[in-house]
Amino acid sequence: MSFLKIISLACVALILGACQSLFQPNLRSPLTVQRDASELIKPGCTTDDCPLVNIDTVHFPDEPKLDEIVQRTLLQLTRSDSDGPVPPTLKAYQEQYLSRAPARNSSYLQAKVREQHDGIVVVELSSYVDSGSGQGNPGRAFINYSRQQQRVLTLADMLVPGQEAAFWDKARLAHQAWLISSKLDKDTEFQNMWAFKQTSNIALTYGAVILKYPVTTIAPYAMGHIELKIPYPQLNGIIKPELFPGRS
Incomplete structure (x- = not known):
């Protein structure tokens, strides 16, 4: 193969690599996050x-799939039981809740980005239903x-196959460390009532x-x-x- 042909092939490879990088997300750069907060009071009150219903959530303009997942998970937190129906949208939930809620009742939903690193976006979701009590x-x-x-x-996606028991063993050690830091490690009554789960x-x-x-x-x-x-x-060989x- 001639020297010029080698140079030509190398140039093509560089160009293809550059083009490929243009179409792949830069996982080192965090996603753009837009906050969306609103509070709606029962009409006519x-x-x-x-x-009232207070919703404080986030949107990802460059990742619409994650947007849908966040909304769906927030809506799942509105259920009073695991088998209950899920409203189709957050707006529908607001209207449904306010149409039935008596005075002094309120509902709060929040989604926030806790961290972004290594192409992983960690979103923490919170809900709180106050019945006035x-x-x-x-x-x-x-x-x-x-x-x-x-x-x-999922947890199964995170773990090396066959390491679930080892993971929960490490979690028990973390629970024991929490008991010690909370000065509850000598409280047998507390530990019997509030065992690790x-x-x-x-x-x-x-x-x-x-x-x-x-x-x-x-x-x-x-x-x-x-x-x-x-x-x-502690999770080498487990995660x-x-x-x-x-x-990564």
Whole structure:
């Protein structure tokens, strides 16, 4: 092969590589996030205790698929039971809730980007329904969205095959560390009443894998949503290596 032909092929490869990079998302650059906040009071109500719906969410102009996932997950948090119907849109939920809510009742929905790193967008979602009794019903959820795969990662997607039991063993150690830091490690009565449990709320944050618990799951309501943190070095061989921050 002649020298000129080699140079020509090299140039073609460089051009093709440059073109390919133009059409692939730059995973090192965070997605653009637009906040969308609104509060709607029950139509016709003029008193100080009008029912209301407060929605504070985010949009991703460059990732409409993630937009749809965030809205759908927020709507799932509005259900009073896991088998209940889900409103088709957030606007429909506002109208439906306000048409039925008595005075002093309110509903709050929030979605916020907790972190973006290595092509992973971690969205934290919150809900709170206040029935006027002073102790509302709060909910939480996480979305771990892979920009490269264009989908939400489940725990099964995160784990090396066959390592689920090992993952929950590490979670139990994180729970024990939380008990110690909260000075509850010697409280046998507390531990018997609020034993360790698994949770589906798992986030691949940059500093650690976080497990977040609904209220009254592993601690009393007054202690709120407990977070357990598992450092990545403890998860070698358990979490898929490409999901470790900085390795992708």
